[in-house]
Amino acid sequence: MNASPAEIVQAAARLVHQGARLDMSALAAELGISRTTLFRRVGNREDLLGEAMWLLSERTLRSASRRWREANGDAVRDADGGLRCLWVMARYRASIAGHEGVRMLLDEEPVAAIRVLTDPAGRVQPRVIAAYVDLLTADVDAGGFVPAVDVETLAYAVVRLGETFLYSDVLASRAPDLAALGTLVGRLVDRGL
Numbered sequence: 001m002n003a004s005p006a007e008i009v010q011a012a013a014r015l016v017h018q019g020a021r022l023d024m025s026a027l028a029a030e031l032g033i034s035r036t037t038l039f040r041r042v043g044n045r046e047d048l049l050g051e052a053m054w055l056l057s058e059r060t061l062r063s064a065s066r067r068w069r070e071a072n073g074d075a076v077r078d079a080d081g082g083l084r085c086l087w088v089m090a091r092y093r094a095s096i097a098g099h100e101g102v103r104m105l106l107d108e109e110p111v112a113a114i115r116v117l118t119d120p121a122g123r124v125q126p127r128v129i130a131a132y133v134d135l136l137t138a139d140v141d142a143g144g145f146v147p148a149v150d151v152e153t154l155a156y157a158v159v160r161l162g163e164t165f166l167y168s169d170v171l172a173s174r175a176p177d178l179a180a181l182g183t184l185v186g187r188l189v190d191r192g193l
Contacts, residue, residue, distance in 0.1 A: 003031040005041045012042075012052035019104040022049055049105075050116045050123025057096070057124060061131050064091035076144030083144055083190050085135040090182050093162055097176055110170045118163050125163075129155045136189070145190055158185055 003011070011031060015022050024045050028038040042048045065088050076084050096102055105113045117124050132155035139145055147154050165181035168174040 003033055003041070007031070008038065008042050009048065009051045009055055012048050013055040016049070016052045016101045016105065017056060017099075019101040021108065022052070024048070046112060046116055047123065049112070050119075053102075053116060053124050054127050056099075056101075057092070057128060058131070060095045061088065061092050064088040064095070065135075067091065074142075076139050076142045083139060085132075085139045085144075086182075086186055086189055088135055089132065089158065089162075089185065090178075093166060093181065094178060097166055097178055106167065106170050114167060114170055117167065125159060129159050132158055147189065148191060154189065157188060161185060161188070 008027070008031060011027060012022055015027070022045060024038060025035055028035045031038070033041075042051065068084055068087055072078050072084070078084075078087065102113075116122060119125060129152075133151050136147065136151040136155055140147065140151060149157075161184060162181060164171065165178070165184075166176055168176050
């Protein structure tokens, strides 16, 4: 087998999703390539872990957006006045918080997990911020709301606040509180709540 970088990332994402440890030697053997080829195609373990986490994140964001469209079409607000971007972000956070593979990674490798998930120069955080910029911009463009600051700054603030609450058990020995996070993000994004 001559596994492409995309196939390697998919295999790594599958392992993370299943809650299995990402072992580069075992993955290379499973894919029928050498460790050297694996590293050449996808970088080191943290690079691959970051790509796998982003793939899972991207799928989760797409799924949440699709569920919004199924329930609300192209509307920017639901029947209760809830803003589309906030709804999608909340579903994303809930999925991450309840994902067994992510929780196992945070429990078993907290330092590496936090580095991979929150590094501003890494594979995950900048992409989540960019995805949030897109969500916020779509709602601004549709006339759904007027943010207090530019969407790039707002997306950054929402992601960093989310990380603080989502990973609070690792960062501050405090249980994650998604309800409080949702309230804070709602106030930050949609001042009219």
